[in-house]
Amino acid sequence: MKILLVGEYSRLHNSLQEGLVALGHEVTLIAAGDFFKNFPADLKLKRRFDSGFSRKIKIGIHLLTGFDITSYDLKRQFFNHAGSLKNYDVVQLINEKPIGVALPYERAIVQFLKKHNKKIFLLCCGTDYLSITYAHDKKYRYSVLTPYFEDKISAKKFQHVLKPLQPNYLAHHQFIFNHIEGVVASDIDYHLPMLHHSKYIGLIPNPINLEKIEFIENRIKDKVVIFHGINRQNFYKKGNDFFEKALEIIAEKFQHKVEIKVTENVPYQTYIDSYNTAHIFLDMVYAYDQGYNALEAMAKGKVVLTGAEREFLEYYNLAEDEVCINALPDVDYLVEKLSWLIENPSKIEEIGKNARKFIEENHDYRKVAQQYFEVWRD
Known part of the structure; x- marks a missing residue:
């Protein structure tokens, strides 16, 4: 089987790739490395304009125009690899924002992948719409939102976690789910919010290369x-x-x-x-x-x-x-x-x-x- 893994935030996709290759499959991983963690990938996207003087320019442009130059640059790098991102039997997204760019760019990426490959699957293993909504509704006894509820951290400083609760993210979530065959949870924290969802396949534990x-x-x-x-x-x-x-x-x-x-x-x-x-x-x-x-x-x-x-x-x-x-x-x-x-x-x-x-x-x-x-x- 020919497989494309998109995104990396924990080494999950790296280990899964190693396991699939060991079983004889052809696997490509494209990702941006997740900031300082710097996870490897076959097709590595470089996150620019996030430090030094260039970051100040980036912030200035964003304040004046709303344009996110880092997101645009990552999207551009992704599509520079377009020829290598076609004709896969399976594409798997690490989450609902697999590249970590602005939502319209994420949708353009998923739309491209859907058009040029056979099947797309999604992992539920992070702060996505369903898990954060479940946490926000206090259906867990405690969750990653508990410190926010207890005023330990402001909404502004916690915005990277709260983003899936914004109105525009619901439309993004629905778009992603309309383009996938099904979704897999990586552990119990993500299994619980997915129970009874029509596209939920089940829990597959995180792979560890022993x-x-x-x-x-x-x-x-x-x-x-x-x-x-x-x-x-x-x-x-x-x-x-x-x-x-x-x-x-x-x-x-x-x-x-x-x-x-x-x-x-x-x-x-x-x-x-x-x-x-x-x-x-x-x-x-x-x-x-x-x-x-x-x-x-x-x-x-x-x-x-x-x-x-x-x-x-x-x-x-x-x-x-x-x-x-x-x-x-x-x-x-x-x-x-x-x-x-x-x-x-x-x-x-x-x-x-x-x-x-x-x-x-x-x-x-x-x-x-x-x-x-x-x-x-x-």
Whole structure:
């Protein structure tokens, strides 16, 4: 099968591509790299005018005319590859804005892809119309919008998350859904809003290339090392404020038993290498299931504090704290869980081994790629 993957924001499409290629398929990935994360792609679009003097010019032009020069330039780069973007059996969009440009440009891109290829599918794995509407209607017990509801962040600073609630985005959402065969969710957080939708195919777990991730025995020889990686733009969205406060208490409580490592806004490869020596990995609070960073850390054998709500446990038939630790927006709770791990180092080793086994059984990139292939084919 000849497959085109469009967009990348977490390494999901990179790992899926590797799995599909391993199964003998021909796969091309086109993406803009997602800012500082700089994910690779076969056809790499370069985001320009986002720093230095050129950014000031860009802002000035936008204020005067409403014209977004970065979006236009990305669209131009995309269509420069037009000859390489035709005659695929399947095209999959990473989300409803796969290139990250202005909505009219996104629609022009999808319209082109629909015209020149056989089938288009969509992934629900981010802040799109249905998941953000579901969160805004408070159908989750908590969500990425909780810090906004609690006035921790203003609507202006949270506009990148709230954009799908704008009136023009509904029309964009409907346009995308009119051009796709179906939509797949990557985890429980996106599965729940999609339930009963006529175009929902089902949940296919995130693919993890285990050949690129070495399992590290999680034994405690001296101090327990806790890793906290921060993306400053998503600080409140991920619940990093709860982790920071909990770590302050843990550092004071276990002065001679713990080492805390923190990184901020580093490229993807630097990020994953920086927690190799950690035993415990702090991922995110506002989630029901694990995102990509959490899964890769679990594959390395880390004990990850992340989304592991009852819906996730029931779906995979797991016990609480079996493969990871459910993180909640509660500092005292986080301190309690971290203290339990520090005081019971054998649990760190046990959960780390369970985490790797869970990834092998449910997220192996070849197994997941086969699931995608069967969905696309049928």
